[in-house]
Amino acid sequence: MTHTDDALLARRARLLGPAYRLFYEQPLHLVRGEGVWLYDRDGRRYLDAYNNVASVGHGHPQVVQAIARQAATLNTHTRYLHEGVLDYAERLLAQLPPALGQAMFTCTGSEANDLALRIAQAHTGASGLIVTRHAYHGVTAPTAEASPALGAQGPRSARVRTVAAPSAARLTGQATADEVGRRFADGVHAAIADLRAHGLAPAALLVDTVFSSDGVFTAPAGFLAEAVAAVREAGGVFIADEVQPGFGRTGEAFWGFARHGLVPDIVTMGKPMGNGHPVAGLALRPEVLAAFGQQCRYFNTFGGNPVSMAAASAVLDVIEQQDLQANALRVGEHLRQRLRGLAQRHALIGEVRGAGLFIAVDLVADRDSGAPAATATAQVVNGLRKHGVLLSATGPLASTLKIRPPLVFEAAHADLLVDTLDQVLRTLPAA
Amino acid sequence: MTHTDDALLARRARLLGPAYRLFYEQPLHLVRGEGVWLYDRDGRRYLDAYNNVASVGHGHPQVVQAIARQAATLNTHTRYLHEGVLDYAERLLAQLPPALGQAMFTCTGSEANDLALRIAQAHTGASGLIVTRHAYHGVTAPTAEASPALGAQGPRSARVRTVAAPSAARLTGQATADEVGRRFADGVHAAIADLRAHGLAPAALLVDTVFSSDGVFTAPAGFLAEAVAAVREAGGVFIADEVQPGFGRTGEAFWGFARHGLVPDIVTMGKPMGNGHPVAGLALRPEVLAAFGQQCRYFNTFGGNPVSMAAASAVLDVIEQQDLQANALRVGEHLRQRLRGLAQRHALIGEVRGAGLFIAVDLVADRDSGAPAATATAQVVNGLRKHGVLLSATGPLASTLKIRPPLVFEAAHADLLVDTLDQVLRTLPAA
Secondary structure (H helix, E strand, O other): OOHHHHHHHHHHHHHHOOOOOOOOOOOOEEEEEEEOEEEEOOOOEEEEOOOOOOOOOEOOHHHHHHHHHHHHHOOOOOOOEOHHHHHHHHHHHHOOOOOOOEEEEEOOHHHHHHHHHHHHHHHHOOOEEEEEOOOOOOOOHHHHHOOHHHOOOOOOOOOEEEEOOOOOOOOOOOOOHHHHHHHHHHHHHHHHHHHHHOOOOEEEEEEEOOOOOOOOOOOOOOOOHHHHHHHHHOOOEEEEEOOOOOOOOOOOOOOHHHHHOOOOOEEEEOHHHHEOEOOEEEEEOHHHHHHHHHHOOOOOOOOOOHHHHHHHHHHHHHHHHOOHHHHHHHHHHHHHHHHHHHHOOOOOEEEEEEEOOEEEEEEEEEOOOOEEOHHHHHHHHHHHHHOOEEOEEEOOOOOEEEEOOOOOOOHHHHHHHHHHHHHHHHOOOOO | OOHHHHHHHHHHHHHHOOOOOOOOOOOOEEEEEEEOEEEEOOOOEEEEOOOOOOOOOEOOHHHHHHHHHHHHHOOOOOOOEOHHHHHHHHHHHHOOOOOOOEEEEEOOHHHHHHHHHHHHHHHHOOOEEEEEOOOOOOOOHHHHHOOHHHOOOOOOOOOEEEEOOOOOOOOOOOOOHHHHHHHHHHHHHHHHHHHHHOOOOEEEEEEEOOOOOOOOOOOOOOOOHHHHHHHHHOOOEEEEEOOOOOOOOOOOOOOHHHHHOOOOOEEEEOHHHHEOEOOEEEEEOHHHHHHHHHHOOOOOOOOOOHHHHHHHHHHHHHHHHOOHHHHHHHHHHHHHHHHHHHHOOOOOEEEEEEEOOEEEEEEEEEOOOOEEOHHHHHHHHHHHHHOOEEOEEEOOOOOEEEEOOOOOOOHHHHHHHHHHHHHHHHOOOOO
């Protein structure tokens, strides 16, 4: 921590107030980014194994040029005709099952989930909402109420019920999709029953399709199907929150829901969509949108504007041209293999799981019990930062390493990550 | 309407669904913008007298360059240290009364108002909300519920009360600030009493400080003070929604609330802040933010990122360098004078009012009664569009012309607007 950083910390507290948080015991002061690399003010470089927003790499020139060119030409809104929003909607919907025939645009994933909830309520006439126990879906009032990950003191709502993510019993290594799916669906059934006991009905089951903040649960493929059938039978819709999993990250498909053989009623998306430019949106079944469209017009001043659409379109170009979905599949598999190899030398490493370049590594005090090693996880995250590798922790106790790099991450970067992790684990203070 | 535009309309309905709306009977298909001018696909130019987002002019090169330069350098988020967000917060807060000592950043005005409501609830422990009868404050669920302007079928909430804007009695021409203020405060007192009768207390009085969607009411200066005192006495806070009035538009001050001699508890802002780049935010009294900060952390993935802050900072540069606040004052006064001159030739023109470059012109069937001429207003708006001038309508019956051009609007542009309006009024079909 330099004297300059101390001064910055003091300025932050004074100017931005008490609600903002920083990563790391020694916060990072970044000044430049390129590809998978971030540089601090002293010119030191860090391997970025965490930031999914800069999905096609920090400062990708094609995206920067698309933004600059369109910003110099025209930036208006969706109350004038413009081909940009239509061309992009068409490209986006082509990446989705045909049943999801319409798109709407917002600026943030929070706004996308907030709008999805409004649309689900208009369609179902119900207000109940089912989310997972450590879910995160946004920072507007209704999405924050659907985000238990914001903490015990976070906002609560009488219309929200939580269910254990398909992690709770740690069945995922051995159990079949049917077994995991049944257990998750049991939770959803119980939530529906409890809503009904309070005079409510479910408008939606809303889940991040890789359960990013619950601890990252992707296998066995198919486990989501039974819970989705349950909520539909009770009159609710299924909203797939693809803000973190979407846009090729999971490798085997463009969206996280695909591995479960499902077609959602509403798909929400955001973070990587514009590689950092604030653009987000929804894809929907037209029959689910109809009631909202009859009741209410929708206008988002910056949503779907020509510059945002140019940025989002350039991101799709790069994903296609650089075949980043296939890269996520290949490098993700390599990284998980190497992490499992590392587990043979370090008892602290528990389960390694994930899909593509969305990877979780449980750190455990005891492998048999799976007891979480939260303190060690914080030490590892901070140790990696000192050794020039950036990642973070997830899960209810923050005892799981969350690895979620830009999709231009290569095998050599994965090796550097694993070798550095090896080094940090070897020097870790005894628990 | 060309064949191509018909095809675009059909694509829009198919791809974006039923909730989107377009301006004008014959929607505009824009392809380029520069300063106060917008160009359609046939190369025809339109004088933009409506778009407040492109506040320093369409495609301003300083803003475009700031965005392009920072996007190529680094675009991360507020969980790393970065000087951009602190430098901008400091500049922004310097434009506000010293009591408003802290800033937070979002991507849209909706998110800013949504967060302001969460903060007001945490501070007051109350949930009631008072807004004006035709207010518009956003599209997240809670802000849409506080936006009766969204229409009779729009969302409703048991915690929201509406009061007549200081327009209701059309007192503003003759009455003193005390008289108008008393009438508005009477409405606020009644709203507080009704909240209490339902077991609620007011968390906030939330108003657009020029009442943009109620019909634009700016005079007599000072009329807001009594209502604000009333809500504070009842334990609530005053949130000044500056999303439309802010950043110099009203000419005599940088913010709309200034003319009322008030210091708000929370100020929200957005639209012109990044000249079209999605950036918005709040300025707050630290003591009002404290309770929220204790209960909850706040992170907005794109909010306050280095690119958004560079765009917002460039907008402040241009406002200062081109002295756009003084321009708004000067050109706005000239435009109102010329519109009042036009009223001598056209009985359809009722009251002309506003501040700086935020101007309203009532169109009336009868000057004595002030009966609104809604059909004629739609004809005038569409007639102006045909004659190459863009503006829109506001107020409960959309019978008021809303003139809100980029701040680089000059006297010659004002003259062109008035001369074109004269021509359109002369050829208007008889009512």
